[in-house]
Amino acid sequence: MNQKVKEQPKRKEVDTAVSPSFVKPLFLGEIHEDLVLPYPRPEYLERQRINELIEAAWRFTDEHYDPRQAEAYGWVGDDIIAGLGERGLLGLYISPKYGGQGLSQTGYGLVFEEIGCIDPTLSVVLGVHQSIGMKGIHMFGSEAQKDRFLPDLAAGRKLAAFALTEPNAGSDAYHIQSRAIPQRDGSYRLFGEKRYIGNGSKDVLTVFARTDEGAHVALIVEKGMEGLEVGRSYPTMGLKANDLRHLKFNDVRVPPENVLGEEGDGFKIAVEVLNNGRLSLGAGSIGSVKKLLRLAVNHTLEREQFGRPLAEFGLVEDKIGWTASYLYGLQSMAYLNTGLVDAGMPDYSLESAIVKVAGTEFLWYAANRMFQLAGGEAYITDQPYEKILRDIRVFPIFEGANDVLRVFIALSGLKPLANELSDLQEVDFSQPIRSLGVLADYVENRIRREIQPDRLNEVHADLKPLADPVTDQVKRLRHVSEKLLRQHGEDVQEEQRQLKRLAHAVIDIYAQVATISRVSDVLERDLIATPAEERYIAETFCARAARRVQRCLDQIEDNDDERMHRIARAAYVRRGYEHSI
Numbered sequence: 001m002n003q004k005v006k007e008q009p010k011r012k013e014v015d016t017a018v019s020p021s022f023v024k025p026l027f028l029g030e031i032h033e034d035l036v037l038p039y040p041r042p043e044y045l046e047r048q049r050i051n052e053l054i055e056a057a058w059r060f061t062d063e064h065y066d067p068r069q070a071e072a073y074g075w076v077g078d079d080i081i082a083g084l085g086e087r088g089l090l091g092l093y094i095s096p097k098y099g100g101q102g103l104s105q106t107g108y109g110l111v112f113e114e115i116g117c118i119d120p121t122l123s124v125v126l127g128v129h130q131s132i133g134m135k136g137i138h139m140f141g142s143e144a145q146k147d148r149f150l151p152d153l154a155a156g157r158k159l160a161a162f163a164l165t166e167p168n169a170g171s172d173a174y175h176i177q178s179r180a181i182p183q184r185d186g187s188y189r190l191f192g193e194k195r196y197i198g199n200g201s202k203d204v205l206t207v208f209a210r211t212d213e214g215a216h217v218a219l220i221v222e223k224g225m226e227g228l229e230v231g232r233s234y235p236t237m238g239l240k241a242n243d244l245r246h247l248k249f250n251d252v253r254v255p256p257e258n259v260l261g262e263e264g265d266g267f268k269i270a271v272e273v274l275n276n277g278r279l280s281l282g283a284g285s286i287g288s289v290k291k292l293l294r295l296a297v298n299h300t301l302e303r304e305q306f307g308r309p310l311a312e313f314g315l316v317e318d319k320i321g322w323t324a325s326y327l328y329g330l331q332s333m334a335y336l337n338t339g340l341v342d343a344g345m346p347d348y349s350l351e352s353a354i355v356k357v358a359g360t361e362f363l364w365y366a367a368n369r370m371f372q373l374a375g376g377e378a379y380i381t382d383q384p385y386e387k388i389l390r391d392i393r394v395f396p397i398f399e400g401a402n403d404v405l406r407v408f409i410a411l412s413g414l415k416p417l418a419n420e421l422s423d424l425q426e427v428d429f430s431q432p433i434r435s436l437g438v439l440a441d442y443v444e445n446r447i448r449r450e451i452q453p454d455r456l457n458e459v460h461a462d463l464k465p466l467a468d469p470v471t472d473q474v475k476r477l478r479h480v481s482e483k484l485l486r487q488h489g490e491d492v493q494e495e496q497r498q499l500k501r502l503a504h505a506v507i508d509i510y511a512q513v514a515t516i517s518r519v520s521d522v523l524e525r526d527l528i529a530t531p532a533e534e535r536y537i538a539e540t541f542c543a544r545a546a547r548r549v550q551r552c553l554d555q556i557e558d559n560d561d562e563r564m565h566r567i568a569r570a571a572y573v574r575r576g577y578e579h580s581i
């Protein structure tokens, strides 16, 4: 690192009275730059601890963990869990009071990025345990529950699971059918079925169910409880060393001390845990892309065809350049998010959905491109590419299917805008959105309204040419959103193709803001030896992202949606495709 690094400016506390979210106000045409500048980075001491944990993870897995063997065995291995636990890697964000490492959200993400680089399966097993499995106890548990469960979980002596999905309730998790019957002594009798539960045969499961009156509850079910039936392990395409189970609850008595939160809190707990968990799925995706990029760069440098290394061909470079530049944008966005969460931004549901969608989809496309560059070799199972491809395919499906999250992103942004427009205040999005997540109401939460600048004023002067176009995009986002709302009113919820475009536009606006904020910080503080290279990548990413925003917003006004609708309906009528020459 450069010797003359300037001191890290102290970050202001997030003023949640003005805005509890950064992305939602974009739909109103507001840019709350005080939230995103300066770019958040971990403090020096935490950075040191993060580096030690990363080093420990690499050293231990290099020596003891073989992803292919784990795949053949069908489980990453109890010895691996124990070894990683001893090194602090199973309780990364848990307070030292319970034996954890006490990392911030950013610290957790940075370590998780490396786990994603080591092996996607390992990142899923550790992610199910930490990002969602024990998160409910960490966020909503009583002191007694934390004392009882967290020390063993943080040390890796026990593993945690998150049991929400059911045969008839996947994306529509609000309508789960598992029943929790309250008893006089405060306990519950639990009946029902869950499917696709990671770490499902392990020790501490947060299980979601409803009472007969429809109230959602979150219950901590422990391995060995009478009536808990752990079904077969699913045969899966990838993630074969993940313990994916079907569970049955045949009148399981869950004692009062294992009830998480209050009756009625269950869905909120599930959604908030998932919001938080999605942050690390973004970070894990960064790690996996870094690994794939390294593999492809090495391969294309070494492999020669037509008398030259593959690395010298334009279409090879194109894939490498695309991957490196998008990676920079995604990384900027992922760690701006975690920094905002660390600074206390209360409503990050939209931001975390954005990183989940952008990260997992980018990983998929990048993996395909890097696979292509390895040629036939990539298809052979002693090479790492095909395993990564199989492992990651489910990322855009679980923890909220990406299309569902796209709808959520757009509707979450449209709702405050509708509330602000006097003639549209009655528009009610509550029904469909309730199944997508708990919608924090931005405008009602806001205690005072201030005139917000509609531009990024505080960025480094050299970056104005990147920052100014963002202003125009935000203004246009508001204009187009308002037009859609006026045109469709409440029925805008059914305009999913348009909602997808709005979601993609706001994802790319946010990505530009994050990238500009990061590079601004680099320039202000002479943070690295090669600021010119970072700036060049950032300029390229922002220029491309700006074009994508324009394309999405253009298509809202000019598209062939009606044609797609008709062709799809015809395919449904024909039950497929029947045209022949």
Ligand SMILES: Cc1cc2nc3c(=O)[nH]c(=O)nc-3n(C[C@H](O)[C@H](O)[C@H](O)COP(=O)(O)OP(=O)(O)OC[C@H]3O[C@@H](n4cnc5c(N)ncnc54)[C@H](O)[C@@H]3O)c2cc1C
Residues within 6 Å of the ligand: 128, 162, 163, 164, 165, 169, 170, 171, 172, 195, 196, 197, 198, 199, 236, 239, 244, 394, 397, 398, 399, 400, 401, 402, 403, 404, 407, 496
């Ligand atoms: C490997 C693996 C690990 C998992 N781990 C866990 C776990 O640990 N805990 C847990 O609780 N669950 C887990 N799951 C379940 C996972 O979260 C669900 O599979 C996911 O939520 C999608 O639900 P579904 O499979 O029922 O798909 P469905 O809900 O049937 O959706 C299928 C597809 O339909 C489309 N779709 C659905 N609704 C809409 C809509 N409103 N608008 C537009 N399109 C829509 C989407 O394209 C979606 O991908 C896991 C699944 C897998 C495969």
